[in-house]
Amino acid sequence: MSFSATLSRELLLAWRRPAEIINPLFFFVMVVALFPLGVSPRPELLATLAPGVVWVAALLAVLLSVDGLFRADHECGALEQLLTAPQSLYIPVLAKLVAHWILTGLPLVLMAPLLGYMLHLSEPAIAVLFVAVLLGTPTLIALGAIGAALTVSLRSGGILLSLLVLPLYVPVLVFGAGVVTYAANGLPVSGVLALLAAMMLASFVLAPAAVAAGLRISSGN
Amino acid sequence: MVYFAAFLSCRLRSPVTDLPLLQAEDLTCERDDRVLFAGLSFAAGAGEVWQVAGPNGAGKTTLMRIISGLHGHYEGRLHWPAATSAGQDPRQQMLSLGHRPGLRVELTVLENLRWWLALHQQQLVRDQAEQVLALVGLTGYETVPVAQLSAGQTRRVALSLLWLLDKAVWLLDEPFTALDADGVALIESRLRELADAGALVLYSSHHRLNGEARQICLGRGAGEVR
Numbered sequence: 001m002s003f004s005a006t007l008s009r010e011l012l013l014a015w016r017r018p019a020e021i022i023n024p025l026f027f028f029v030m031v032v033a034l035f036p037l038g039v040s041p042r043p044e045l046l047a048t049l050a051p052g053v054v055w056v057a058a059l060l061a062v063l064l065s066v067d068g069l070f071r072a073d074h075e076c077g078a079l080e081q082l083l084t085a086p087q088s089l090y091i092p093v094l095a096k097l098v099a100h101w102i103l104t105g106l107p108l109v110l111m112a113p114l115l116g117y118m119l120h121l122s123e124p125a126i127a128v129l130f131v132a133v134l135l136g137t138p139t140l141i142a143l144g145a146i147g148a149a150l151t152v153s154l155r156s157g158g159i160l161l162s163l164l165v166l167p168l169y170v171p172v173l174v175f176g177a178g179v180v181t182y183a184a185n186g187l188p189v190s191g192v193l194a195l196l197a198a199m200m201l202a203s204f205v206l207a208p209a210a211v212a213a214g215l216r217i218s219s220g221n
Numbered sequence: 222m223v224y225f226a227a228f229l230s231c232r233l234r235s236p237v238t239d240l241p242l243l244q245a246e247d248l249t250c251e252r253d254d255r256v257l258f259a260g261l262s263f264a265a266g267a268g269e270v271w272q273v274a275g276p277n278g279a280g281k282t283t284l285m286r287i288i289s290g291l292h293g294h295y296e297g298r299l300h301w302p303a304a305t306s307a308g309q310d311p312r313q314q315m316l317s318l319g320h321r322p323g324l325r326v327e328l329t330v331l332e333n334l335r336w337w338l339a340l341h342q343q344q345l346v347r348d349q350a351e352q353v354l355a356l357v358g359l360t361g362y363e364t365v366p367v368a369q370l371s372a373g374q375t376r377r378v379a380l381s382l383l384w385l386l387d388k389a390v391w392l393l394d395e396p397f398t399a400l401d402a403d404g405v406a407l408i409e410s411r412l413r414e415l416a417d418a419g420a421l422v423l424y425s426s427h428h429r430l431n432g433e434a435r436q437i438c439l440g441r442g443a444g445e446v447r
Contacts, residue, residue: 001339001342001344002339002340002342005335005336005339005340006336006339009325009328009332009335009336012328012332013325013327013328016327016328016366017327072325073325075321076321076322076323076324076325076326077319077320077321077322077323077324078323078324078325080289080291080317080319080321080323081319081323081337081340082340083290083291084289084290084291084312084315084316084317085312085340085341086310086312086313086314086315086340086341086342087340087342092340219291219292220286220291220292220293220294
């Protein structure tokens with residue numbers, strides 16, 4: 001019951017405050033769209049750089065969005081209600097992560113193929129980019145949420161959050177961008193995609209427990 | 222309405238044992254190298270009202286947070302004998318309301334309450350919620366975003382949980398903040414009603430409840446129980 005209640009609450013909150021969904025997506029699209037203007041519009045160069053550019057932009061867009069994941073609830077006192085509620089924190093936190101992926105991860109996933117096309121990626125590479133971003137963004141959100149939980153009570157936690165979380169993002173970036181390059185070069189991709197899927201499942205199952213612990217530490221326990 | 226309040230009251234569990242609900246032994250808390258209170262011991266049982274009093278900065282909120290399990294940096298021991306002997310999790314029977322109301326301003330009154338009740342594994346029944354909101358003077362505000370309510374009205378929304386939930390222990394940090402005289406009287410009588418029905422009410426405030434209430438006086442690095 002608390003899963004569906006938290007999920008619908010988060011979706012409702014986002015509906016009332018749409019800027020928070022649009023910001024990361026706007027950032028993602030702008031970075032990728034401005035990139036060819038700054039480098040060179042040559043198709044073969046852009047196709048080489050595309051996997052890295054799209055992935056770095058997606059990663060930073062997610063990082064930008066997770067910072068506020070618990071902040072508003074912390075400031076209004078709702079987080080204390082969550083922490084003192086007579087149940088484990090795992091379920092509502094999982095619901096929050098799922099809602100956050102639907103609101104910020106999914107738009108990035110849907111936009112990624114379009115941006116890949118814009119950067120002259122080949123068709124098989126675009127398909128793999130889509131799948132890789134689909135599998136990678138939940139991992140990014142789950143890992144970012146751990147940092148967000150630890151820094152929620154700090155007044156300027158943004159920089160600390162980046163320092164905490166960016167090293168954990170590196171494997172996702174390496175495999176995510178790597179697999180698109182493999183696809184562009186006609187190499188097999190299923191192994192790396194399976195690895196990305198494994199990272200997603202592990203992080204989504206384990207991160208809520210870490211987030212719960214982080215929230216308790218932030219509250220002063 | 223009286224019938225409704227009575228119905229809710231009799232749903233409250235009556236104490237089955239004589240064990241205290243909450244027992245504190247030698248609680249000591251320091252903050253920024255300053256001792257807030259030291260050697261604080263008390264045992265609070267069912268049907269009692271406790272006031273945590275003391276000047277600003279004496280550690281009232283910290284004590285409330287320690288009791289509700291939000292603050293872990295203290296020495297001494299805190300037990301829940303009644304819940305432990307019954308093999309229950311003390312959090313199951315407790316509601317803690319902080320000095321911040323805990324309502325998201327983007328959501329309406331009912332949406333906030335729905336989530337809040339779901340955290341306590343309870344479904345919001347719209348008729349019941351409307352009745353309680355009418356009782357706390359918020360008729361017609363059910364679907365208004367909390368952002369449009371005044372501070373006192375926001376406090377009333379949070380305090381409507383006193384009628385909507387069924388708990389054995391109520392921890393209220395500054396429940397009377399921003400309330401008008403009528404609101405204070407309403408909450409006062411409800412707290413008394415809950416205690417009479419067998420709940421333990423512990424609140425921090427400068428305001429003293431009419432009638433009998435135990436008191437924990439904090440200040441000057443000590444805690445005194447009266």
